[in-house]
Amino acid sequence: MKFSEVIGQDDAKERLRQMVAENRVPHAIMLCGPQGCGKMALALAFASYLLCENNSGDDCCGSCRQCVMTDKLAHPDLHFSYPVIRPSGTGSEHKMSSEDFTGEWRHLLSQGPYFTMDQWLAAMGAANQQAQMGVGESDVVMRALSLKSSQGGYKVCIIWLPERMNAECANKMLKIIEEPPHKTVFIMVCEEPEKLLDTIRSRAQRIDIKRIETESIETALVDRRGIDADAARRIARAANGSWLNALEALNSDSEKKLFLDMFVSLMRLAYTRNIKELRKWSDTAAAYGRERQRRMLTYFVHLIRENFVYNFRIGELNYMTQDEENFARNFARFVNEANVIELSELMSRAIRDIGQNANPKIVFFDMATHIIVSLIRKP
Structure with missing residues (x-):
């Protein structure tokens, strides 16, 4: 992966290159940003740049x-x-690690560095x-990095x-991040860095990756x-700054x-207050995996935000596909200043509850019935 293959993110590329040029590469870097902004692509490009024998220019040589x-x-x-997940056929005594799914990981990465957790779960x-x-993962990492560099350069x-x-994995990983082996660089690709241990965050140099520029996409x-x-x-x-969203739009x-x-x-x-069908709708949504449920919510x-903004009739403020806009023409008027915050909070609360392993059937049906009340609110 070369920097030139990363979509947009020119500022981040230049910052990473400058670290190498000034010989001040930190032992741990956190690339933090929303899904689809190209964090993994940047991580791979930077790794290639560090490992390349002829990286004197703006990119690795590639040859x-x-x-x-x-x-x-x-x-x-x-x-x-x-x-990773627990491999099928293994008991609770098995310490699952990335070694259990090396083939699946390489296959997914070989298709491109822009992918989601949902795609990774499907691959597994x-x-x-x-x-x-x-804890099995921290053991694998510590064992791999304890070996000397086979090529004499960075690991x-x-x-x-x-x-x-x-918690157990994070505490063990903290030890090696605090005192890494010689010329070892950790590149952490994060979407929710606030969930990391404070002690890990404090030992890494954070680089916030913005959404990709619309022109670059x-x-x-x-x-x-x-x-x-x-x-x-x-x-x-x-x-909206995500290459993944752009790819999805191409796939009907x-x-x-x-x-x-x-x-x-x-x-x-x-809107029609069809409780019986809403129950069926909730059962359908509940059949999705939790990761997909959270992505859907x-x-x-x-969409609530886009429909609310659509009422202002200022095209530059809206970010919808043609299909989304077709629905908004008739629906947007039902999302107004009296209910937009309430609708958003209902769905945000459902995201939280799903993340805390609440019963999805109850979560979705409760949300659906509350939406009935919200939609009748008028400004």
Whole structure:
């Protein structure tokens, strides 16, 4: 992965390059930002830059032996750590770790560095399990990094979503992050850094990665996907700084389309006060895995905001796809200053409850019945 292959994020690229140029590469870096902004792409590009034999310019050379191994995810000094589920057929005594799913991880990464937790769970065959890092993961990392660099340069460990470490894993990882082996660099890719131990956060240099510029997404859609300029402009604006959102918009069978259908159905049933069908709707939503449920609810919050703003009739403020806008034409008037905050809070509370392992059938039905009351509020 080269810096030139990362979509946008020119400021972050320059900051990372400057660290190397000034010989002040920290032993631990946190790349923090929203999903789809390219944190993993930046982590891989920086790892390639550190491991490259000829990185004197703005990018790794892409052709030396180190770059070839890195591109194939086969560099012996490049290590990955990531949350996993308990492998099928193993008992509670098994200390699950990234070694259980090395093949699945490499396959997912080989398809591109822009992916979601939902995609990773699907790759592992997780069903309703939630991925985390346990003490087995910290043991694997400490064992791998205790070895000398096979190529005589840096050793790089990319930790994807370290906020999913449990307490035992985090405390053991803290020890090696505090006193890392010689020329070892940790690159932590975080979406919820506030969930990390304060002691880990304090020992890493944080770089906040912003959402990708709309112009960069538009250019990438035209150059990499062959989309015509007008369609690329609309998709880029609706993507809201996420390359993942842009890719979903290209796929008519995408998860986002499913979420839109669920939102439309929920609002129509709530408006007609069809309790029986709302119960069925809640059962359907409850059958999704928890990660998908949280992603769907986050999307619902986004649509509430967009429908509220749509009432102002200022196109520059709206970030909707054509299908979303088609529904908003008739629905937006029901989202107003009297209920927009209440609707958003209902869905945010459902996200919290799902995250705390509440019964999803109860959570969704409770939310749906409260939406009935909210929709009849008038300004």
